Amino acid sequence: MAIQKLFVGPNPCCSSAKNAFHDCFIRGCDGSVLLSSTKKNQAEKDAIPNQTLRGFNVIDAVKSALEKKCPGVVSCSDILALVARDAVLMIGGPHWDVPTGRRDGRVSIANEALFNLPSPFANITVLKQQFSATGLSVKDLAVLSGGHTIGIGHCTLISNRLYNFTGKGDTDPSLDPRYAAQLKKKCKPGNSNTVVEMDPGSFKSFDEDYYTIVAKRRGLFQSDSALLDDAETRDYVRFQSRTQGSTFAQDFGESMVKMGYIGVLTGKQGEIRKRCAVVN
Numbered sequence: 001m002a003i004q005k006l007f008v009g010p011n012p013c014c015s016s017a018k019n020a021f022h023d024c025f026i027r028g029c030d031g032s033v034l035l036s037s038t039k040k041n042q043a044e045k046d047a048i049p050n051q052t053l054r055g056f057n058v059i060d061a062v063k064s065a066l067e068k069k070c071p072g073v074v075s076c077s078d079i080l081a082l083v084a085r086d087a088v089l090m091i092g093g094p095h096w097d098v099p100t101g102r103r104d105g106r107v108s109i110a111n112e113a114l115f116n117l118p119s120p121f122a123n124i125t126v127l128k129q130q131f132s133a134t135g136l137s138v139k140d141l142a143v144l145s146g147g148h149t150i151g152i153g154h155c156t157l158i159s160n161r162l163y164n165f166t167g168k169g170d171t172d173p174s175l176d177p178r179y180a181a182q183l184k185k186k187c188k189p190g191n192s193n194t195v196v197e198m199d200p201g202s203f204k205s206f207d208e209d210y211y212t213i214v215a216k217r218r219g220l221f222q223s224d225s226a227l228l229d230d231a232e233t234r235d236y237v238r239f240q241s242r243t244q245g246s247t248f249a250q251d252f253g254e255s256m257v258k259m260g261y262i263g264v265l266t267g268k269q270g271e272i273r274k275r276c277a278v279v280n
């Protein structure tokens with residue numbers, strides 16, 4: 001199937017790797033983020049950090065095409081991982097082989113996503129703990145954060161950095177003051193719908209600019225800037241920035257494969273969903 005044809009709408013490229021990340025960090029890579037809420041249960045998809053996820057239509061289209069040809073074989077969690085890879089590839093990122101064979105979970109709980117997904121306000125200690133809890137390394141944290149070479153972020157999530165960092169109307173000192181001034185022009189106080197590019201100028205192409213931006217103290221979120229607060233992540237950021245991302249593409253593929261193993265269901269666990277938004 002020509003995946004390209006499925007990516008339509010504003011910034012169609014950008015959410016797929018994020019979808020995989022948000023799936024894998026909650027209950028493992030089991031497609032739980034794709035399930036819709038029911039009358040009795042609010043699903044992960046409706047938790048605040050997941051409300052900006054996009055591209056579920058792509059997953060659904062791939063699933064329905066596959067069900068017509070070979071019903072009950074390819075899980076929604078595998079499709080999620082494959083689409084994330086293809087979306088990155090389409091915008092100039094690396095190719096990696098996606099191990100398949102995951103089965104789909106039957107449980108999805110909004111509160112788990114609300115409390116367990118890494119927050120854009122997180123410091124390096126918390127980020128390291130959250131990655132380590134899933135079996136990912138400090139290097140994986142530095143590498144996968146490079147996913148922010150694409151896409152956008154909402155002004156609300158940086159408003160504290162710009163306008164009230166310590167409750168005294170101040171700006172986050174870890175942000176380059178000139179960049180903070182530029183961001184203030186776009187993100188006015190109380191402005192909730194406006195978005196800014198995370199990698200200004202090339203937010204639709206998968207490149208190593210993210211690391212140059214972070215190294216210059218222009219990372220959008222506190223969680224991006226936090227990479228400069230640990231020796232290992234800081235070295236990684238500076239190395240990629242200095243060497244035009246000499247190993248980033250390779251590293252990103254490897255870390256995505258590693259992330260794709262988090263908590264997978266195999267054998268008789270879970271199921272192969274017929275439709276990705278509902279359990280069988």
Ligand code: HEM
Binds near residue numbers: 157
């Ligand atoms: C390290 C912890 C991470 C934190 C705290 C974080 C946080 C965020 C936040 C707050 C946004 C913006 C949401 C919005 O305003 O709409 C975002 C966007 C994004 N994130 Fe992350 N993220 C993290 C790691 C990752 C990883 C590992 C990936 C993929 C490998 C990723 C891929 C993306 C992408 C592609 C977008 C842009 C989505 C779009 O344009 O709709 N992030 N992230």
